[in-house]
Amino acid sequence: MKFSKITEAFEKLDQTQKTLEKTDILAELFEESGEQLPQVVLMCTGTPFPAWKDMDLGVSSKTLVKIISKATGRSEKEVEKEWKEQGDLGLAAQTMVEKKTQQRLMSQEITVQKAFERMQKVAEMESEGLNSSVNQDKKQKELADLISSSEPREAKYLARIIINNLRLGVGEGTIRDALSEAFFDGKHTGDIQKAYDFSNDFAEVAKASREGLEQVNSLELELYRPVKSMLAKNVDTIEEGFEEVGEPASINYKYDGMRAQIHVKEGQVKVFTRRLDDVTEQFPDVVEAVEENIESDNCILDTEIVGYDPEDGGMIPFQRLSKRIKRKYEIQKLKEEIPVEVRPFDLIYLEEPILQRPYRDRWEKLASVVNEQEEEMKLVDNDITSEAERVQEMQQASLSDGHEGIMMKNLQAEYKPGNRVGYMVKLKPVMETLDLAIVGAK
DNA sequence: CATGGCTGCCC
DNA sequence: ATTCTGC
DNA sequence: GCAGAATGGGCAGCCATG
Numbered sequence: 001m002k003f004s005k006i007t008e009a010f011e012k013l014d015q016t017q018k019t020l021e022k023t024d025i026l027a028e029l030f031e032e033s034g035e036q037l038p039q040v041v042l043m044c045t046g047t048p049f050p051a052w053k054d055m056d057l058g059v060s061s062k063t064l065v066k067i068i069s070k071a072t073g074r075s076e077k078e079v080e081k082e083w084k085e086q087g088d089l090g091l092a093a094q095t096m097v098e099k100k101t102q103q104r105l106m107s108q109e110i111t112v113q114k115a116f117e118r119m120q121k122v123a124e125m126e127s128e129g130l131n132s133s134v135n136q137d138k139k140q141k142e143l144a145d146l147i148s149s150s151e152p153r154e155a156k157y158l159a160r161i162i163i164n165n166l167r168l169g170v171g172e173g174t175i176r177d178a179l180s181e182a183f184f185d186g187k188h189t190g191d192i193q194k195a196y197d198f199s200n201d202f203a204e205v206a207k208a209s210r211e212g213l214e215q216v217n218s219l220e221l222e223l224y225r226p227v228k229s230m231l232a233k234n235v236d237t238i239e240e241g242f243e244e245v246g247e248p249a250s251i252n253y254k255y256d257g258m259r260a261q262i263h264v265k266e267g268q269v270k271v272f273t274r275r276l277d278d279v280t281e282q283f284p285d286v287v288e289a290v291e292e293n294i295e296s297d298n299c300i301l302d303t304e305i306v307g308y309d310p311e312d313g314g315m316i317p318f319q320r321l322s323k324r325i326k327r328k329y330e331i332q333k334l335k336e337e338i339p340v341e342v343r344p345f346d347l348i349y350l351e352e353p354i355l356q357r358p359y360r361d362r363w364e365k366l367a368s369v370v371n372e373q374e375e376e377m378k379l380v381d382n383d384i385t386s387e388a389e390r391v392q393e394m395q396q397a398s399l400s401d402g403h404e405g406i407m408m409k410n411l412q413a414e415y416k417p418g419n420r421v422g423y424m425v426k427l428k429p430v431m432e433t434l435d436l437a438i439v440g441a442k
Numbered sequence: 443c444a445t446g447g448c449t450g451c452c453c
Numbered sequence: 454a455t456t457c458t459g460c
Numbered sequence: 461g462c463a464g465a466a467t468g469g470g471c472a473g474c475c476a477t478g
Contacts, residue, residue: 017459060449136475171464258452275451318453319470325452326472
């Protein structure tokens with residue numbers, strides 16, 4: 001399939017803001033994609049790589065300027081000027097390629113496959129890293145070569161894909177609906193959404209969609225395959241919170257730490273960030289804490305990793321904990337300097353997926369597998385109540401202890417990956433109340 | 443070998 | 454993470 | 461009210477430079 005097919009669809013997407021029109025445009029593109037469907041769908045997400053894969057090009061705007069310059073023979077200054085004027089690097093790329101005028105008569109058209117393979121190649125160069133330093137110039141030339149052999153409009157979108165900034169108003173929801181329209185006559189969006197929640201890979205979901213509903217539904221929650229975390233809505237008052245999640249509700253402290261999804265598979269632990277990155281290496285202490293204090297060999301915990309001061313055991317701000325997240329060196333040393341405690345608050349897998357069970361059940365199961373151990377593993381501070389006064393009290397206590405506030409949760413609700421549905425709500429104080437709480441604590 | 447630009451990813 | 458926008 | 465885009469602060473790692 002020619003890349004220009006994608007370009008045509010993208011141009012149409014660029015010209016409307018109506019969601020339904022976008023869905024139609026994408027559905028048509030998907031229907032015409034044939035064997036290239038998985039790659040085409042990924043391109044539509046704005047990056048050729050699914051979120052759960054640890055792959056990227058290591059290229060952003062500054063490097064893209066160099067690439068466009070290399071591809072078109074214009075100076076970087078010119079490219080930057082065009083970028084500034086048009087407010088978009090894709091448009092700058094398009095203009096620069098247009099100005100390149102002459103011959104490309106003989107050069108063959110870019111295919112989806114070629115664009116995909118080229119980017120994959122660059123991503124592989126990037127990930128080699130470690131010991132063998134990546135030759136940036138070579139990397140840039142690979143991508144410049146792709147752009148220089150493209151038509152102006154293709155260049156526009158190739159450029160945008162390279163920096164993962166398609167900005168066509170197309171997100172997960174639109175792609176999901178388009179897959180539904182293309183292969184199920186607009187039905188089964190729920191099944192498709194689920195398949196995506198569990199796989200985090202639209203290439204797989206697209207392929208399954210083309211094969212049939214059964215294949216879509218076969219994409220299930222799997223250990224070592226992180227799912228998107230359920231997100232919380234903001235509310236301003238306790239009353240609003242109760243309105244959202246119902247009564248009684250589960251209330252727990254919200255800590256200033258890092259969200260972590262912890263998978264245990266046959267006793268082996270892996271730790272994932274909210275955006276599905278594997279940070280097991282960075283947190284050997286978390287692995288240990290789970291090995292020692294979780295009584296299950298096959299489960300998925302939703303947790304907050306919280307740092308504490310090794311001297312007095314007090315909480316530390318996220319900013320200090322963050323030193324550990326991307327560590328590759330001195331991990332052991334930082335482990336001593338910035339020790340952490342795991343605070344689980346949900347369980348979505350226990351020998352089997354349980355994310356559709358009510359939160360109250362999941363919490364009870366969680367409590368039954370957690371052995372609480374000071375400075376290692378402790379359930380989040382929590383209570384179940386319908387009383388606004390009690391919630392107020394917890395909010396005060398949480399803030400006085402230096403935490404961020406509280407969460408309120410619907411006891412009947414299932415676990416909705418990636419969704420900011422009203423099953424889970426966070427109450428953080430505005431500045432004034434924060435001052436009051438801290439003053440009140442002293 | 444130190445520094446600064448760049449990128450990606452936590453919040 | 455928050456804030457803004459168009460639907 | 462929602463999804464998508466745009467934006468901010470701060471961190472480590474990486475690479476090019478001098």
